[in-house]
Amino acid sequence: MVYTATLISGARPLLASLSFTLPQALLLMAAAGVGVWCWTVWRRRQLAGATDLVHQKEVSRQLRHRNRVLERILAVSTRLNTTRNMGELRLRIVEAARDIGGFRHCVMYLWSAETKAFEARAFAGYDELAKNRLAEDLVGMARYREICSARYRYSNCFLVTPELEWNDPEDNDEHRARVWQEGQILAAPLINSSGEELGFLSLEGPGDGQVPDVVDIRQLEFLVSQAATAMESAEVYERLARNNADLQVASEKLNSLNDMKNNFVANVSHELRTPLTSISAYSELLQQNPGSMSDAVRDEFLNVIHTESQKLTGVINDILELSSMENGRPQGNQSEVDLVQLAQRLADSWKSRAQERNIELELVADLDSIQVYADGILLQQLLGHLLGNAFKFTETGGRVTLTVQETGTAVKLVVEDTGIGIPEDQLVDVFDRFYQVDGSATRKHNGQGVGLAICQDIVKHHDGRIWAENVKPHGARFTVLLPCRTQVLQPVDPTVVSGSPFQPGEFMQRIMHWIGGSVAVQTATLMVPDADQEHLVIRAAIGLPETVVQSARVRRGHGIVGRVWESGETLLVDDITADDCIGRDQNEPRYTTRSLLSVPLLRDGVCHGVLSVNNRLDGKPLDDDDRLLLESMAPMLTEMLLRYRGWQEDSRHFAEIRETLRAITTVGHYRQENIIETCQEICLAAGRSILLPEEDLERLAFALQFYDVGLGFVPHRLLNKPGPLDPEERHIVSGHVRKCLEVLEPLHPDSKVRQLILHHHENVDGSGYPVGLAGEAIPLGSRLLRLTDTLAALLCPRPWRAAYTFDEALNEIREGVGSQFCPRMTQVFLEEAGLRRGRIEEQQRQGMDHRLFKRPVLDPLQM
Amino acid sequence: MIDSARILIVDDEKPIATLLAQTFEQEGHKVASAEDGIDCMNKMSSFRPDVVIMDIMMPKLDGVDTTKLIRRNKNYSSTIIVALSAKADEQTRQQMKEAGANLFMRKPFAIAKLVGRVAHMLESRSGSR
Numbered sequence: 005m006v007y008t009a010t011l012i013s014g015a016r017p018l019l020a021s022l023s024f025t026l027p028q029a030l031l032l033m034a035a036a037g038v039g040v041w042c043w044t045v046w047r048r049r050q051l052a053g054a055t056d057l058v059h060q061k062e063v064s065r066q067l068r069h070r071n072r073v074l075e076r077i078l079a080v081s082t083r084l085n086t087t088r089n090m091g092e093l094r095l096r097i098v099e100a101a102r103d104i105g106g107f108r109h110c111v112m113y114l115w116s117a118e119t120k121a122f123e124a125r126a127f128a129g130y131d132e133l134a135k136n137r138l139a140e141d142l143v144g145m146a147r148y149r150e151i152c153s154a155r156y157r158y159s160n161c162f163l164v165t166p167e168l169e170w171n172d173p174e175d176n177d178e179h180r181a182r183v184w185q186e187g188q189i190l191a192a193p194l195i196n197s198s199g200e201e202l203g204f205l206s207l208e209g210p211g212d213g214q215v216p217d218v219v220d221i222r223q224l225e226f227l228v229s230q231a232a233t234a235m236e237s238a239e240v241y242e243r244l245a246r247n248n249a250d251l252q253v254a255s256e257k258l259n260s261l262n263d264m265k266n267n268f269v270a271n272v273s274h275e276l277r278t279p280l281t282s283i284s285a286y287s288e289l290l291q292q293n294p295g296s297m298s299d300a301v302r303d304e305f306l307n308v309i310h311t312e313s314q315k316l317t318g319v320i321n322d323i324l325e326l327s328s329m330e331n332g333r334p335q336g337n338q339s340e341v342d343l344v345q346l347a348q349r350l351a352d353s354w355k356s357r358a359q360e361r362n363i364e365l366e367l368v369a370d371l372d373s374i375q376v377y378a379d380g381i382l383l384q385q386l387l388g389h390l391l392g393n394a395f396k397f398t399e400t401g402g403r404v405t406l407t408v409q410e411t412g413t414a415v416k417l418v419v420e421d422t423g424i425g426i427p428e429d430q431l432v433d434v435f436d437r438f439y440q441v442d443g444s445a446t447r448k449h450n451g452q453g454v455g456l457a458i459c460q461d462i463v464k465h466h467d468g469r470i471w472a473e474n475v476k477p478h479g480a481r482f483t484v485l486l487p488c489r490t491q492v493l494q495p496v497d498p499t500v501v502s503g504s505p506f507q508p509g510e511f512m513q514r515i516m517h518w519i520g521g522s523v524a525v526q527t528a529t530l531m532v533p534d535a536d537q538e539h540l541v542i543r544a545a546i547g548l549p550e551t552v553v554q555s556a557r558v559r560r561g562h563g564i565v566g567r568v569w570e571s572g573e574t575l576l577v578d579d580i581t582a583d584d585c586i587g588r589d590q591n592e593p594r595y596t597t598r599s600l601l602s603v604p605l606l607r608d609g610v611c612h613g614v615l616s617v618n619n620r621l622d623g624k625p626l627d628d629d630d631r632l633l634l635e636s637m638a639p640m641l642t643e644m645l646l647r648y649r650g651w652q653e654d655s656r657h658f659a660e661i662r663e664t665l666r667a668i669t670t671v672g673h674y675r676q677e678n679i680i681e682t683c684q685e686i687c688l689a690a691g692r693s694i695l696l697p698e699e700d701l702e703r704l705a706f707a708l709q710f711y712d713v714g715l716g717f718v719p720h721r722l723l724n725k726p727g728p729l730d731p732e733e734r735h736i737v738s739g740h741v742r743k744c745l746e747v748l749e750p751l752h753p754d755s756k757v758r759q760l761i762l763h764h765h766e767n768v769d770g771s772g773y774p775v776g777l778a779g780e781a782i783p784l785g786s787r788l789l790r791l792t793d794t795l796a797a798l799l800c801p802r803p804w805r806a807a808y809t810f811d812e813a814l815n816e817i818r819e820g821v822g823s824q825f826c827p828r829m830t831q832v833f834l835e836e837a838g839l840r841r842g843r844i845e846e847q848q849r850q851g852m853d854h855r856l857f858k859r860p861v862l863d864p865l866q867m
Numbered sequence: 868m869i870d871s872a873r874i875l876i877v878d879d880e881k882p883i884a885t886l887l888a889q890t891f892e893q894e895g896h897k898v899a900s901a902e903d904g905i906d907c908m909n910k911m912s913s914f915r916p917d918v919v920i921m922d923i924m925m926p927k928l929d930g931v932d933t934t935k936l937i938r939r940n941k942n943y944s945s946t947i948i949v950a951l952s953a954k955a956d957e958q959t960r961q962q963m964k965e966a967g968a969n970l971f972m973r974k975p976f977a978i979a980k981l982v983g984r985v986a987h988m989l990e991s992r993s994g995s996r
Binding site: 273274275276277280281282283284285288289292308311312 | 883890954973
């Protein structure tokens with residue numbers, strides 16, 4: 005009796021820290037529960053003098069009840085620890101707190117740095133009206149401190165009563181007898197492991213109309229502490245996921261920088277050598293024929309040398325600028341920049357040159373000031389290059405217009421000239437390093453085309469877009485869209501987060517940590533049968549060296565773990581060395597202390613694995629309490645393990661099915677696999693560049709593999725029919741979209757994937773099938789799929805026509821912009837396609853050598 | 868002294884094309900110029916050159932593809948093709964060799980050396996006939 009009482013008082017500071025582990029807490033709670041109860045009974049016994057029989061029945065009834073509650077808490081806290089979605093987690097917490105505490109209503113208030121107050125964020129047991137009312141009701145810090153003041157303290161919670169009616173809060177008996185009053189609330193603070201006050205749960209209306217007793221409150225407190233930890237880990241997880249995505253983006257940037265650099269080195273030597281060749285050749289001739297050369301010829305030669313030297317200087321300057329952009333570009337030089345002012349300044353500085361060449365320079369700005377968050381120096385360079393470019397290609401008497409506009413989501417800069425324009429098929433290439441509108445006509449214009457490459461770098465640096473187009477009757481228009489940063493970096497749609505992919509490896513590891521933390525041991529090992537069913541291997545472990553995890557194998561019936569597996573019975577060994585009847589297997593993972601607890605994971609009499617723990621943190625041997633705790637966790641673990649295995653098998657089957665489906669769809673089609681793959685890559689790259697979240701990219705990748713499996717069910721006669729289809733045939737062909745979803749049904753694609761595939765034949769003007777969605781209603785991914793499908797089909801030959809060339813295919817797509825294709829997606833898609841022009845052309849060449857040069861002028865046999 | 872040969876200069880860089888044309892004319896050869904690969908293919912049948920001086924990085928059709936095309940036509944199997952390029956990495960050299968060029972010279976080059984090499988190749992070709 006005395007022992008139990010000490011335990012209760014000893015439990016107080018421990019609970020107050022709110023960082024106890026699950027088993028400790030459970031034991032303490034069990035002890036506290038039994039203790040309080042025993043004490044009560046003892047007093048009652050003294051008072052009432054009840055018989056032993058009645059007493060024992062009461063004891064066993066209450067114990068059973070407590071046990072059930074504990075089991076529930078365990079189940080709930082397990083669930084909490086595996087929930088990663090914040091919103092869902094909060095909801096689960098308030099519901100669990102309400103149910104376990106026996107209340108009708110529960111609200112979670114969380115600190116908001118924005119409003120500097122606690123906001124109601126999750127509700128259980130309230131109708132919509134009450135929720136809205138609560139959501140508006142902010143709890144300030146002062147009010148929070150008042151709630152959490154010593155006078156309301158009740159265990160580690162706070163029982164807030166409108167008018168303080170009792171004077172002795174330590175008197176538990178008094179409390180227990182107290183009837184719940186109108187307006188009373190029970191507040192349970194949410195404090196994470198580092199002692200931060202996240203917020204609190206506010207509970208109202210106990211089901212029995214009584215103020216709950218201390219034991220019930222302790223249970224509630226235990227749940228709340230678990231909840232705070234779960235919220236903390238969910239937050240860490242969300243942050244990790246975000247960081248991961250950031251890292252991904254950064255590493256991609258690095259990769260592309262690397263590619264650019266390699267390209268750059270190859271190109272740069274060419275650009276330097278070309279003028280150098282002229283200089284060297286002309287000076288060589290000057291040197292060799294000093295006497296025989298007329299003055300006119302010599303002057304002409306010197307002139308060439310001079311011009312080429314200047315060209316060389318220009319190239320070197322550009323290169324220096326480019327490399328300074330790539331290497332030493334200072335990060336974080338961004339600030340608020342007034343674009344109108346900047347444009348005005350540039351226009352002024354170009355005025356004299358404009359007058360010199362009799363070119364009209366006009367600045368159009370519909371606002372006096374447009375602010376963007378950007379690097380001012382880079383933007384100045386950007387505009388400088390665009391203006392320089394416009395001037396370069398505009399003849400005397402022409403006009404250059406610079407427009408600055410705000411479009412709501414972005415700032416638009418347009419530089420338009422009345423110059424020679426850009427050949428339609430090269431609109432994308434102009435941004436390539438060292439590209440210049442080719443041919444002799446432009447050779448008189450200086451510069452090597454690095455300028456636009458720099459522009460693209462600057463725009464990309466600001467996460468913007470740049471593109472070129474021709475204007476009628478002649479001239480080129482360069483448009484730059486710079487996003488407002490805050491809008492681009494907006495957190496992804498919350499509905500997407502809930503679909504975050506399941507990561508099984510990490511999941512198992514977390515479970516092991518949870519077990520280790522619960523039993524308070526250093527080492528926990530989950531072993532499962534090998535494929536041969538004769539050995540156990542480690543599935544997940546904590547506190548073991550990597551080599552052991554990789555190599556450990558225990559034969560059935562050998563060693564402690566092997567015996568547990570065979571017998572299906574728990575073994576608790578106090579001293580491994582003293583127990584002769586248990587032989588130790590050579591390969592069994594090493595244990596550093598003598599006490600070992602091994603529990604079988606049973607389901608329907610079959611042992612699916614063995615969970616072993618040892619090295620208790622306090623250095624003491626493992627005891628019966630640990631055994632009970634671990635055994636109570638075993639069914640749950642078995643369930644998790646089996647689900648995990650199911651998932652593994654599913655994903656293997658899934659891969660096989662995927663292969664089969666691909667094989668089926670490939671047969672009978674005129675597809676060139678490598679071109680299709682490049683097109684898929686373009687699609688994903690485009691998705692990435694519009695900042696689709698990683699999960700959506702995975703869905704897109706999935707959809708890319710399967711979106712056309714339905715075609716396998718369309719008669720070949722129709723697929724291979726030259727020329728347009730009649731209405732009935734069109735109906736059959738358009739059915740392939742729904743057919744595809746039917747075929748995929750066994751794979752359980754998620755609803756977003758379904759949407760992607762279902763709408764991949766919709767047109768932006770609403771003329772597509774199967775639904776006839778239009779514009780923004782079509783999922784972004786479907787719009788990309790539509791483009792991918794079209795590009796792939798054009799680039800591959802059909803029986804009645806040859807494959808389109810890259811440029812022909814791109815032109816075909818451009819023609820469909822606004823009717824079939826979304827202009828925005830097309831822009832991004834073509835940009836990515838342009839980057840892979842070389843590869844596609846090479847693949848087309850490999851694929852059908854005889855079709856290489858189908859233009860008559862190029863056929864050598866006809867010449 | 869070898870006979871006068873027919874030399875086609877394919878280069879989109881005007882100063883170089885002009886200079887090479889003048890140089891080979893002074894050597895007593897008959898010279899034509901083309902500014903890109905397609906222009907070159909068009910002139911092959913009309914001009915029927917003995918030697919093609921081929922730049923590699925050109926618009927429309929590059930030197931590698933042009934060389935391949937020339938070699939596909941049996942009539943031009945003995946035409947001497949000299950590749951002349953500022954892009955002179957190992958990969959380009961290899962591509963050009965596989966395409967069927969007889970000689971690869973990196974830009975900038977010494978004119979005297981080019982003229983000498985061409986003369987030598989013309990000589991050994993007429994010797995082997």
